[in-house]
Amino acid sequence: MTGMTVLTEGARRAAPRWLIRHETLLAAILIVALAILGLFNDRFLTVDNLLNQGRLMTEVGIIALPMTFIIITGGIDLSVGSVVGLCAIMLGYSWKNFGFPLPLAIVFSLGVGAAAGFVNGLLITRVRVPPLIMTIATLALYRGLAEGVSQAHSVRNYPEWFFFVGQGELFGVPTQLWILLVGIIVAGIALDRTTFGRSLYAIGNNETAARFSGLPVDRVKLLIYTLSGLAAGVSAWVLVSRVTTTRSDMGIGYELDVIAAVVLGGTSIFGGAGTIWGTVVGLVMIQLLKNGLALTGVKGDATIIVIGVVLIASTLIASSLQRRR
């Protein structure tokens, strides 16, 4: 309990500095960049385009939320892209080959995602495999399973109602964006206002101290890796619904997009610091920069260069800020 009080005090002391916090700076940069891009192209800052970008951003965004938790504890989950592939295949395969009704197939694939994350968490906590090694291994394992189970056959011809999540709209906003918004609010509250959230920072700052303070470190870790798998499952559902097809190569490279958004948002890769709000700003920044640059006539290969430069610059800003503290 005493460890907790120290932490709260630490957070309170940092509060007046909100102006120079990484996320606030990033948000300022984001607004300036958007204004400039908006000046260059009159089709960029339109409601239609922004909602559409929200649609495209959701799959990576959903996974970025538990990834923020994991990185705050000093861990990492590289297997998320492969879990997306595995869940997408399980959704299509159980529907087509096991004859599950489609709603059950969706639930089943979410279960597979959670189980995949649970296995990661179990070996990380019980056997103490470093998260990097464990999830690199399952990155290969889960992708191999996805391709092995499906034999690389795509699943198509889903019924029309299934496309509601990926292509439909609810109150004028893309359906999946509601899922992401709810996720952001829940994750934000969980991280900022609950003991669960506090214990994540405690683990990231000093895992041994957290253990001696009586925090259920292993149970918390198991939970966040399972959440990560579950989020990858939701992401797979949204993705399959959006592109109308299940393919075993779905989600390849997602881990990098997700981690890029999280660390751009100011979460320290060494653990102990980070916010959901920062992750959301990082996510929006990458998506809208890509989109804005494309609409302004910058080609794909040049866009990736800009994204790389932005990542490096933001890391430099963050580390120089930390040094000043």
Add this chain to the structure above:
Amino acid sequence: MKHAMMTTVAAAILGLAMAGGAARAADKWDGGDDIATSPLACDAGPPAATAAKPYDGGQPTAAPDKAGKPITIVDVPKLIGIGYFNATSKGMQDAAKELGNVKVTTDGPTEAKIDEQIKFIDNYITRGVDGVLFAANDPVAIAPVLKKALSKGIHVVGYDANSSPDAREWFVNQAQFNGIAKAMIDSLAKEVGEDKSFAIVTSTFTTPNQARWIAEMSAYAAKCHPKLKWLETVEAQEDNVLSFNQATTLINKYGDKLSGLLGMTSVATPASAEAVTKANLCGKVAVVGLATPNAMKPYVNAGCVKSVVLWNPVDLGYAATYVLRAVVDGKLKAGGTSVEAGKLGKLNVINGSEILLGSPFIFTKDNVKDFDF
């Protein structure tokens, strides 16, 4: 103690992961799309005329009438930065220059990923163009975004890799799948003999063109060269190093049993030829495959590779641009049977809404020097 256990478990997990990857490679895999095959007749000769099929393409909604007026087109290939799509892009620029009233830009993902490709097309729809040319990374997954383009009055023409027909107006077909399959298997049988074994290096099992070719090759080999033995099909993405490694693995694994390697991509074929050269097996293991001539010149000139199967990708891009212009000008309408394509002359409509570029072309030592792409 704890440390040792950790290492063992980590190793076990890695081992398991690799076993998962290897398990599927052991199968003879013959195309993943479950579409019926139609092997050609075994003897040479022009392909039999296929039964006429009604137009099955889609139509844009309320497309502005720009007949004869300048138009802006975007070309979104599977990926950018490889020789093949550089060549199609060059053909488009050639056509644009000849026509004078077309502006084409090529832009796309740097990796052949369908969700990236969808985002590129989506962005160009928002930006506003008159036409989209595409080579699909997945025929069905790309359909919703193409339909969105049609619904915004944008003309859509595919080339190289098709989408579902109703998601685009026309598709320029570089060569029919069964034609390529016949050329590949016939060349292989001619080089190695009728009763030998071969293996295939492809991109991934999910790539639509490769999947179709392999399915057609399987059907054609069974029909016309039944004694040819198919050992294995391996995936190598469109990656140079991986293709070389996969080909080398095949050579080591099967030894004397392996008489031929078939490369299914413009990356896999030169890499397979390189693997055979490095193993000093030129003349013992034949390499036949799809590739661009420039990449294959050293191996063809050295006598290590005798036949390279392909169409001319410059012509493919050129034809796609002419088709889109003809659609905008109202010269090619649903139900049309042919289209004028500049220096290529008149191209015929097949399969309802596809335009056939021609028969596949086989590059050999005698003619490879005449091509530069």
